[in-house]
Amino acid sequence: MKLNNLGYLLKEGFRGIFLHGFMSFAAVCVTVACLVIVGSFSALAYNLDLMVEDLNQTSEILVYIDSDLSDAEARSIGTKINLLDNVLQSTFVSREEALEDFVADHDNDSAFSGVQASDLRHRYVVSLEDNTKMKQTDEQLKQLPGVVKTSAAYELAEGFSTIQDVLHIVSFALIAVLLVISLLIISNTVKLAMYDRKDEIAIMKMVGATNGFIRLPFIVEGFTLGMIGAVLAFGIEWAGYDALVQRVAEVDALQLFSFVDFQELLIPMVAVFGAAGMFVGIVGSWTSIRKFMDV
Amino acid sequence: MIQFTDVVKSYEQGNVALNGVTMQIEDGEFCFLVGPSGSGKSTIIKLITGELKPTSGTVHVNGYSLERIRKREIPYLRRTVGVVFQDFRLIDKMTVYENVAFAMRVVGAKEKEIRERVPYVLELVGLEGKMGRHPREMSGGEQQRLAIARALVNNPSTIIADEPTGNLDPERSFEIMALLQEINNLGTTVLVVTHAQDLVELFHKRVIAIDDGLVVKDEGEEETNDEAE
Numbered sequence: 001m002k003l004n005n006l007g008y009l010l011k012e013g014f015r016g017i018f019l020h021g022f023m024s025f026a027a028v029c030v031t032v033a034c035l036v037i038v039g040s041f042s043a044l045a046y047n048l049d050l051m052v053e054d055l056n057q058t059s060e061i062l063v064y065i066d067s068d069l070s071d072a073e074a075r076s077i078g079t080k081i082n083l084l085d086n087v088l089q090s091t092f093v094s095r096e097e098a099l100e101d102f103v104a105d106h107d108n109d110s111a112f113s114g115v116q117a118s119d120l121r122h123r124y125v126v127s128l129e130d131n132t133k134m135k136q137t138d139e140q141l142k143q144l145p146g147v148v149k150t151s152a153a154y155e156l157a158e159g160f161s162t163i164q165d166v167l168h169i170v171s172f173a174l175i176a177v178l179l180v181i182s183l184l185i186i187s188n189t190v191k192l193a194m195y196d197r198k199d200e201i202a203i204m205k206m207v208g209a210t211n212g213f214i215r216l217p218f219i220v221e222g223f224t225l226g227m228i229g230a231v232l233a234f235g236i237e238w239a240g241y242d243a244l245v246q247r248v249a250e251v252d253a254l255q256l257f258s259f260v261d262f263q264e265l266l267i268p269m270v271a272v273f274g275a276a277g278m279f280v281g282i283v284g285s286w287t288s289i290r291k292f293m294d295v
Numbered sequence: 296m297i298q299f300t301d302v303v304k305s306y307e308q309g310n311v312a313l314n315g316v317t318m319q320i321e322d323g324e325f326c327f328l329v330g331p332s333g334s335g336k337s338t339i340i341k342l343i344t345g346e347l348k349p350t351s352g353t354v355h356v357n358g359y360s361l362e363r364i365r366k367r368e369i370p371y372l373r374r375t376v377g378v379v380f381q382d383f384r385l386i387d388k389m390t391v392y393e394n395v396a397f398a399m400r401v402v403g404a405k406e407k408e409i410r411e412r413v414p415y416v417l418e419l420v421g422l423e424g425k426m427g428r429h430p431r432e433m434s435g436g437e438q439q440r441l442a443i444a445r446a447l448v449n450n451p452s453t454i455i456a457d458e459p460t461g462n463l464d465p466e467r468s469f470e471i472m473a474l475l476q477e478i479n480n481l482g483t484t485v486l487v488v489t490h491a492q493d494l495v496e497l498f499h500k501r502v503i504a505i506d507d508g509l510v511v512k513d514e515g516e517e518e519t520n521d522e523a524e
Contacts, residue, residue: 005403019388203384206344207445208374209401210367 005213013220023196024225031229031280032236034182035273038175039237042272045171047259052164054258059131059160062151063090063124063141074122077146081124086137090126098123121148131157183280191288194218201292211293218285226281230273237269238262296322297343297453297486302352304338304508312338314508315352320486322452325479327495328488330505336488339505340457343486344376345369357452374402377446381458383438385430391417391441392426398445412448420444420474436467443474453484460491472498 017024063081065074071094081090093101095117102115128137138152194201204214245259262269297320304313313335320326330336341347342354345364354361357375364372385394392413399409417423420440430438439459446454456475460468472487472494479485489495495502504512 005400008400199384200386203386204401205370206373206378206384207398207401208370208372208449210370213401 009213009216010220012217014224016217016221017224020196023192024221026192027225028229028232030185031226031277032233034178034185034280035230035233035276036236036240038178038182038276039233039269039273040240041171041178042175043237043241043265043269045167045175046265047257048167049164049171050260051258052160052167055160059128059134059153059157061126061128061134061138061141063126063144063147064149064151065122065124066146066148067118067121069122069146071122073146077144078124080144081126081141084137084140086128086130086133088127088129090124093123093125095120095122132161179276182276183284187284187288191291194285194288194292198292201289205293214293215286215289218289219282222281222285223278224281226277226279226284227274228277229280230277233277234269234273237273241265296320296355296357297484298353298355299339299342300353302342302354303350304335304342304347305350312508313342313349316505316508316510317352318503318510318513320484322484323479323482325476325485325498325500326487327498327500327502328486328505329490329492329495329502334505335508336505337457340378340455340488343453343455344378345372374449375451375453377449377451377454379439379442379446379454379456379459381461383430383435383442383462385438385441385445387430389429390426391422391428391430391433394430394441395444395448398448402449404449416444416448419447419478434467435463436470439463439467439471440474443471443478447478447483451483453486454478456485456487456489458489459487460489460494465493468494469497 065077069077075092078090078092081087098120099115099117102120126137126141128134134152134154134157138150138154141147141150201214241259241262245262248257248259297318299316299318302313302316303311305311316335316339328336328339338347342349342361343356345356345359345361348364349362352362356372359368359372359375361372386397389397395413395416396409399412404412414423414426417426420443422437422440422444425433425437430441433441439462443454443456443459454475459471459475463471468491475485475487476498499515501515502512503510504514
């Protein structure tokens with residue numbers, strides 16, 4: 001391909017978009033639809049993952065301190081607890097505070113009016129960095145001098161971990177399937193556009209055009225359409241996400257759902273949409289045109 | 296020069312299209328290729344333009360050996376052979392000027408050359424006043440002239456016309472044949488594939504007849520060779 005052709009070929013690529021307006025419109029619409037579906041599902045999966053992660057963080061270990069120890073000795077154990085690897089934070093709860101919580105938890109029931117603070121133990125509420133290691137950390141806590149008993153909800157923590165694992169697998173599988181389906185749909189749309197122009201390609205071949213000369217305008221066209229699709233999909237995704245988050249915040253009085261700001265997803269979304277648009281445009285054109293080159 | 300030596304072409308389904316064709320068309324010759332449907336005429340054109348490869352035998356076209364041509368050489372072979380079809384195969388969305396200029400751009404011609412050459416060729420085929428029109432706005436004869444202009448614009452050494460008058464009335468057919476003869480007079484080899492016996496008789500040129508994949512008649516070959524000598 002000669003260099004003086006390059007400008008012409010690039011121009012032809014852009015011209016093709018308008019010349020084959022309907023097919024261009026169809027290709028952009030399909031790209032937008034597929035990217036919005038994949039993007040929305042990815043954003044949803046990411047948020048669900050974070051929500052499960054947050055719920056999991058609420059799993060804590062209660063560490064009961066020997067009642068024979070003085071207040072000062074009991075408080076000093078906190079330093080040792082904090083030194084353990086997997087401990088994120090430990091909070092000291094005195095006997096008196098524990099009693100207040102106990103009474104409050106039982107709606108100030110008179111049946112518990114006889115319970116004294118001295119009947120209870122000082123304790124620590126320990127939250128962990130990684131709840132999958134709850135059992136090991138619990139064992140370590142039990143070994144500490146002055147600790148008489150611990151209470152940890154392994155099953156709950158393991159349940160959350162399982163939910164999170166399943167969520168990861170299902171998300172990846174669904175995103176992969178959606179991506180493959182999107183590529184197939186887009187590739188077929190590009191093929192239809194190519195079929196529309198098979199006579200033009202045959203004439204180009206007949207008058208002695210090289211494969212590179214024939215391909216470049218289609219690749220430029222595919223790339224441009226892919227990028228237009230990606231930009232539109234990104235805008236729709238952003239607006240749709242913000243609207244959804246706002247709506248959920250309005251109706252979710254209990255704040256059961258917490259969504260991250262779109263800004264947090266901005267860079268990965270730009271990267272994924274841009275790469276997907278480019279990939280789909282170029283690969284879609286390249287593979288579709290091959291069929292029509294054998295003339 | 297086009298040279299076929301004992302060419303056999305059979306298709307995957309087992310059909311034998313050519314069964315040992317030997318013929319030679321010299322540079323600057325005007326030649327008719329005639330034969331009934333299915334006789335192998337289209338296969339000969341496809342072999343000349345590199346769309347097909349011979350099963351056995353050798354095919355030489357303008358310095359290229361088609362039996363061992365590489366895929367990436369085929370575009371360069373096609374630039375030496377202009378092809379004109381019965382159904383014109385023009386690009387409707389392009390103007391007359393653009394249809395011809397397009398063939399030059401494909402071979403990497405500069406815009407200045409294109410601006411000079413396209414009007415010259417359009418004048419040669421009698422379409423100088425219709426550069427801004429689209430093919431659909433023209434008659435069949437004019438569309439075929441445009442197809443000839445496109446085939447001619449890159450100055451190929453050979454023009455192959457496949458049933459060029461098949462869609463035209465007798466008067467326009469004669470004009471097209473006269474135009475092809477004029478092009479031949481300028482030194483271009485012309486091979487016309489046709490069913491039109493009246494035109495073949497009218498122009499008194501060499502006639503190669505094909506039937507059932509074989510050359511069954513080659514009239515005027517000796518005279519042409521004598522002239523060449």
